[in-house]
Amino acid sequence: MRIVVLLGAPGSGKGTIAGRLAASDALLRHVSSGDLLRDAVRRQTAAGVEADGYMRRGELVPDGLIARMVGDLTVGVDSACTLLLDGFPRTVAQAGMLDATVASCGASFGPVVLLEVPDAMLVERIAGRRGCPACGAGYHVTNIPPAREGLCDVCGTGLVVRKDDNPETVRNRLAVYRTQTMPLIDFYGARDHLRRVDATGPIDEIVVRVRQTLA
Numbered sequence: 001m002r003i004v005v006l007l008g009a010p011g012s013g014k015g016t017i018a019g020r021l022a023a024s025d026a027l028l029r030h031v032s033s034g035d036l037l038r039d040a041v042r043r044q045t046a047a048g049v050e051a052d053g054y055m056r057r058g059e060l061v062p063d064g065l066i067a068r069m070v071g072d073l074t075v076g077v078d079s080a081c082t083l084l085l086d087g088f089p090r091t092v093a094q095a096g097m098l099d100a101t102v103a104s105c106g107a108s109f110g111p112v113v114l115l116e117v118p119d120a121m122l123v124e125r126i127a128g129r130r131g132c133p134a135c136g137a138g139y140h141v142t143n144i145p146p147a148r149e150g151l152c153d154v155c156g157t158g159l160v161v162r163k164d165d166n167p168e169t170v171r172n173r174l175a176v177y178r179t180q181t182m183p184l185i186d187f188y189g190a191r192d193h194l195r196r197v198d199a200t201g202p203i204d205e206i207v208v209r210v211r212q213t214l215a
C-alpha cells in the first residue's frame, strides 16, 4: 500500500483533482476528511455532533476527533492500492498520527503534492462552488456549470451551497490554513516529500501535472 497526500488551501481543487484521479484509476482511493466529517454531521453521529460547530466556524476540528476518524484509514484496504488523502493531515500533530499509521501497516509514503493557487482565485472558486447533496457531484457556477442551471447532471437533484462557504467562514478557513496547515509545507519539504504543482488553469492539465508527481 502507498499513501500520498494532496495539500492545499480551501478551494485549491483538492477534491476536484482527487476525484478525477480516482475515477481513472481503480487502484487509487480518494479519502477526504472533509467528506467523512460532513457525512458524520449529516448522520448526527457523536463525531458529527462534535464536529459541526467547528466546521460552521471554519475552524479545524480537534485532533483527537480526527485521530478516531482516521484510525482505521488503512483497515481492509488492498495492499495494491494507493490512498490519496485530501484534507488530512492538516496540522503537524496530524502528520505525526499519519507517520504512526504508515509505520504500523508497512505502507510506503509520499509524495505530498501541494496545489498552489493565488488567494484571489481561491475566493472566486469557493464563491461559485455548488454541490449535489444526493450523489456528491461537484460544480462551479461558471467554471464547471451543470447542463441545467441549479440541477445535478448525474441525478437531477437541486444543487446546494456548502454551509461553510459563506464569506466570513471562508476568511476564517483561509486564516486557519495559513497558521495551522502551512507549517506542513516546511515539515514535508525538510523530508523531501513535497512536490509543488501549479493548480491554476484547466482541470485536465492540473490532473496531468499531479499524475506526473505520483508516477
Ligand code: AP5
Pocket (backbone or CB within 6 Å): 008, 009, 010, 011, 012, 013, 014, 015, 016, 017, 033, 034, 035, 037, 054, 055, 056, 058, 059, 060, 061, 062, 066, 086, 087, 088, 089, 090, 094, 125, 126, 128, 129, 130, 138, 139, 140, 141, 143, 144, 164, 173, 199, 200, 201, 202, 203, 206
Ligand atoms: P474540507 O472539506 O477539507 O475543505 P477545505 O480544505 O476548506 O477544502 P475545500 O473542500 O473548500 O476545497 P478543495 O481544495 O477540495 O477545492 P474543490 O475541489 O472543492 O474541510 C472542511 C472542514 O472540515 C474544515 O474547515 C474543518 O473544519 C474540517 N476538517 C476537514 N479535515 C480536517 C482535518 N484533517 N483536521 C481538522 N479539521 C478538518 O474546488 C473548489 C471549487 O473550485 C469547486 O467549485 C471546483 O469546481 C472549482 N475548481 C476546482 N479546480 C478548478 C480549476 N482548475 N479551474 C476552475 N475551477 C476549479
